Amino acid sequence: MSVANRLMVTVSPHLHQEGETIQRAMKDVLIALVPAALWAIVVFGFNVVYILAVSCITAALTEWVMRRIMGRKPTLFDLSAMVTAVLFAFLLPPTTPLWVVAIGVFIAVGVGKELFGGLGKNIFNPAIFGRVVLWFSPLALYTQKFVEPFYWKETGFFTPIATSISETVAGRVVYKTLAGGVTDVVSAATPLSLFKSGRMLADVVTGPTPVGATWLTPSGRPSLGALFLGLKSGCIGEVSVLALLIGAAYLLYRRTIDWRIPAGIVGSFFLLNLIAWYYPVHHLFMGGLALGAFFMATDWVTSPVSRRGKWIYAIGIGVTTFILRYWSARPEGMALAIFIWNPLAFLIDRYVAQPKFGEVKAPLFYKLPSFPESSSSPAKKEA
Amino acid sequence: MAGNGHGQYKTFVGGIHPPYHKELASGQAIKAAPIPDKVIIHLQQHIGAPNEPLVKPGDRVEVGQKIGASDAFVNAPVHSSVAGTVADIAEVPNFTGARVKSVIIEADKEQPEFQKKENPNWEALSADEIRQIAREAGLVGMGGAAFPTHVKLTPPKDKPIDTVIINACECEPYLTCDHRLMLERPEDLVRGLKLLMKAVGAERGIIGVEANKMDAAQKLEEMVKGEDRLSVEILEVKYPEGAEKMLIYAVTGRKVPPGKLPSEVGCLVQNVGTAIALFEAAAWGKPLYERVVTVTGQGIRNPSNFLVKVGTPISVLIEAAGGMVGNPQKLIMGGPMTGWAQSDASAPVVKGTSGVVVLTSEVVDVQEEHECVRCGKCVDVCPMFLLPNYIATCVKKQEWDKAEMYGALDCFECGCCSYSCPAYIPHVKYTREAKAKIAALKRR
Numbered sequence: 001m002s003v004a005n006r007l008m009v010t011v012s013p014h015l016h017q018e019g020e021t022i023q024r025a026m027k028d029v030l031i032a033l034v035p036a037a038l039w040a041i042v043v044f045g046f047n048v049v050y051i052l053a054v055s056c057i058t059a060a061l062t063e064w065v066m067r068r069i070m071g072r073k074p075t076l077f078d079l080s081a082m083v084t085a086v087l088f089a090f091l092l093p094p095t096t097p098l099w100v101v102a103i104g105v106f107i108a109v110g111v112g113k114e115l116f117g118g119l120g121k122n123i124f125n126p127a128i129f130g131r132v133v134l135w136f137s138p139l140a141l142y143t144q145k146f147v148e149p150f151y152w153k154e155t156g157f158f159t160p161i162a163t164s165i166s167e168t169v170a171g172r173v174v175y176k177t178l179a180g181g182v183t184d185v186v187s188a189a190t191p192l193s194l195f196k197s198g199r200m201l202a203d204v205v206t207g208p209t210p211v212g213a214t215w216l217t218p219s220g221r222p223s224l225g226a227l228f229l230g231l232k233s234g235c236i237g238e239v240s241v242l243a244l245l246i247g248a249a250y251l252l253y254r255r256t257i258d259w260r261i262p263a264g265i266v267g268s269f270f271l272l273n274l275i276a277w278y279y280p281v282h283h284l285f286m287g288g289l290a291l292g293a294f295f296m297a298t299d300w301v302t303s304p305v306s307r308r309g310k311w312i313y314a315i316g317i318g319v320t321t322f323i324l325r326y327w328s329a330r331p332e333g334m335a336l337a338i339f340i341w342n343p344l345a346f347l348i349d350r351y352v353a354q355p356k357f358g359e360v361k362a363p364l365f366y367k368l369p370s371f372p373e374s375s376s377s378p379a380k381k382e383a
Numbered sequence: 384m385a386g387n388g389h390g391q392y393k394t395f396v397g398g399i400h401p402p403y404h405k406e407l408a409s410g411q412a413i414k415a416a417p418i419p420d421k422v423i424i425h426l427q428q429h430i431g432a433p434n435e436p437l438v439k440p441g442d443r444v445e446v447g448q449k450i451g452a453s454d455a456f457v458n459a460p461v462h463s464s465v466a467g468t469v470a471d472i473a474e475v476p477n478f479t480g481a482r483v484k485s486v487i488i489e490a491d492k493e494q495p496e497f498q499k500k501e502n503p504n505w506e507a508l509s510a511d512e513i514r515q516i517a518r519e520a521g522l523v524g525m526g527g528a529a530f531p532t533h534v535k536l537t538p539p540k541d542k543p544i545d546t547v548i549i550n551a552c553e554c555e556p557y558l559t560c561d562h563r564l565m566l567e568r569p570e571d572l573v574r575g576l577k578l579l580m581k582a583v584g585a586e587r588g589i590i591g592v593e594a595n596k597m598d599a600a601q602k603l604e605e606m607v608k609g610e611d612r613l614s615v616e617i618l619e620v621k622y623p624e625g626a627e628k629m630l631i632y633a634v635t636g637r638k639v640p641p642g643k644l645p646s647e648v649g650c651l652v653q654n655v656g657t658a659i660a661l662f663e664a665a666a667w668g669k670p671l672y673e674r675v676v677t678v679t680g681q682g683i684r685n686p687s688n689f690l691v692k693v694g695t696p697i698s699v700l701i702e703a704a705g706g707m708v709g710n711p712q713k714l715i716m717g718g719p720m721t722g723w724a725q726s727d728a729s730a731p732v733v734k735g736t737s738g739v740v741v742l743t744s745e746v747v748d749v750q751e752e753h754e755c756v757r758c759g760k761c762v763d764v765c766p767m768f769l770l771p772n773y774i775a776t777c778v779k780k781q782e783w784d785k786a787e788m789y790g791a792l793d794c795f796e797c798g799c800c801s802y803s804c805p806a807y808i809p810h811v812k813y814t815r816e817a818k819a820k821i822a823a824l825k826r827r
Binding site: 006007008009010011012013014015016017018020021022024025078117118119120121258300301302303304305306307310349354355356357358359360366367368369370371372 | 396399401402556628632638639640641643711712713714715717719720721722723724725726727740742746747748749750753754755756757758759760761762763766767768769770772773783784785787788789790793796797798799801802803804805806807809811812815821824825827
């Protein structure tokens with residue numbers, strides 16, 4: 001009998017889905033972000049590449065150093081830091097100075113993820129955490145200057161932006177390049193902020209775009225086509241809804257993300273805009289909605305796991321985004337909405353019951369069963 | 384949410400599509416396994432009360448002789464699978480590693496054929512008689528759980544059973560023993576089904592077959608042609624289609640509530656092997672002392688389906704199948720999704736053993752457990768709609784009340800969660816721990 005020397009004994013099941021790893025999922029997300037990144041480079045120039053590079057390198061270093069300090073095993077190969085780095089970069093204006101990018105991604109990975117306990121224990125999406133911290137920090141100054149698409153025709157395609165200096169004369173912003181040169185370009189409002197302030201895009205952008213199309217309809221509104229394709233000012237990642245949808249389709253096909261979350265967010269958001277008659281279709285193509293709904297809110301760690309929970313979470317984000325866009329002082333609402341709902345995801349899973357198979361009168365909320373008095377004390381320990 | 388009527392075939396919600404590798408053994412006709420020098424027959428091979436030995440060392444035993452029994456209701460007697468001499472009665476580890484009292488029988492060199500006690504009037508047997516026969520023959524569920532059959536045939540008075548379902552899904556990857564039985568003995572299966580229906584007074588009999596066994600389904604359809612009460616239902620190929628509650632839902636659309644038995648919705652589910660064994664017991668007077676076992680896997684030279692005497696050490700079967708090849712890394716008793724990994728090949732076959740699977744290092748994918756990333760895949764695939772990742776987390780924190788809240792007690796350990804977990808969390812291990820602990824806490 002040639003029984004093998006080392007037979008492995010583990011609990012069933014003894015099969016594992018081929019290729020189903022954390023790394024695989026993260027790789028999928030990175031692949032799915034490629035179309036949007038490429039389009040961003042076309043529209044906003046090579047500075048996008050510098051931002052992505054600085055973000056990725058800083059994220060990797062941060063994770064490695066932080067885990068070393070805390071005596072945890074390195075987890076760079078799960079690629080989660082890379083996903084955070086790219087998503088964080090996507091949330092920035094294309095002219096964000098590189099040192100601000102580095103600080104932001106350090107906050108995202110170092111604080112948003114590792115200080116919370118590492119991947120799986122972070123209660124905020126790290127990229128959004130980093131972005132929100134920047135918003136409410138003095139550095140916000142550097143992350144709110146938007147530029148027109150193809151602004152690089154004035155500054156040069158490969159010019160890296162080192163710092164931005166606030167507005168000088170009549171809507172122009174001066175940027176200092178890495179090489180020490182100074183360049184100034186027209187600052188642009190994002191379509192969302194235009195909508196917010198009641199102005200139309202015509203105030204800032206006129207004439208044909210470099211690729212021939214125009215981003216205005218005769219009435220002066222940004223054309224839906226321009227918004228959808230990404231001929232607009234805005235953050236790096238949110239510029240082209242089309243590119244994002246291509247990536248999202250891939251993620252849905254690979255079942256890396258759950259369809260319920262984007263469906264719930266977009267659905268509820270669209271419905272409310274429809275009711276309020278607040279440019280419902282335009283709003284779908286503006287700002288971070290697509291990026292948030294497909295790539296940010298679907299973050300595994302910070303979204304609920306139960307089916308019912310996912311719907312609550314998604315609709316919650318959709319409604320919050322609408323409220324923020326409609327009533328708040330800032331034009332953008334998506335990232336903040338996700339930031340608000342992230343920690344609630346854990347609460348939803350804790351309290352909102354998922355009906356079991358065959359449960360006739362399924363309770364809405366979980367009820368903690370009680371054991372006889374003498375039961376061991378750890379059971380009483382409440383997290 | 385997708386119900387049981389969507390798609391081409393009926394099915395349940397959730398579940399997975401593992402690589403089945405049925406082709407390894409499905410073409411192999413059932414053949415008799417060699418009879419070992421010694422058989423080890425555990426006195427408890429079923430769920431319920433253990434048996435007391437009826438023989439002592441030195442006694443002569445015949446094939447089919449009852450050697451262990453008990454007065455308890457939830458119990459199934461055991462029978463000798465060989466003619467020979469009782470060598471010893473000792474505690475021997477079973478396939479789970481638990482030590483159970485066992486009768487060790489030295490088999491004679493010459494084994495006589497089993498003498499059938501033909502009962503030509505088996506069709507006229509009454510319900511009570513069928514139950515009695517099932518009990519006397521030591522019948523248990525042969526799909527793995529080994530629940531005494533006569534107990535299932537005695538449903539509560541206030542819960543009449545209208546439908547008997549034959550579990551012919553064989554949704555466990557690799558295993559082909561039920562498939563072979565359906566191909567080779569379809570008539571006996573249908574006879575067994577009729578006996579089961581008679582025993583519980585059901586007016587409908589349905590054989591649920593997964594769509595990857597169309598040849599068997601066709602044979603069965605020919606068998607039930609012209610019989611209004613009987614039908615064959617083709618089901619989607621999905622694991623765990625053959626889990627009792629999932630099967631009932633797929634076939635009838637009825638949902639067994641949590642913590643309840645199939646009789647709650649008027650159903651009885653029995654496995655292919657059990658139905659045929661019931662026919663053998665009723666028509667031939669043959670107790671359950673042998674069964675078909677699939678010996679298969681990439682690590683087996685000649686995958687085979689053997690008719691095996693209960694008590695045969697699996698090493699004998701592996702040898703009969705040409706031994707191991709390649710780089711065997713796991714030896715599993717049962718199927719690869721729910722079976723038990725063995726550290727050696729000494730465990731004997733029991734009534735519930737459906738397969739012996741040897742997986743090679745190319746197939747085995749065991750990795751260190753990571754932190755849960757809350758991807759929700761376990762929740763998506765869980766056919767019971769539980770929250771497996773939270774059960775695991777609660778067990779790690781020893782929060783047993785929360786583990787129950789998330790459904791630990793409703794888990795039937797199909798393993799879909801661990802199969803699809805990118806963090807390689809062994810949910811089944813944690814859930815078993817939770818079940819044991821919760822049961823202990825509730826007893827106090």
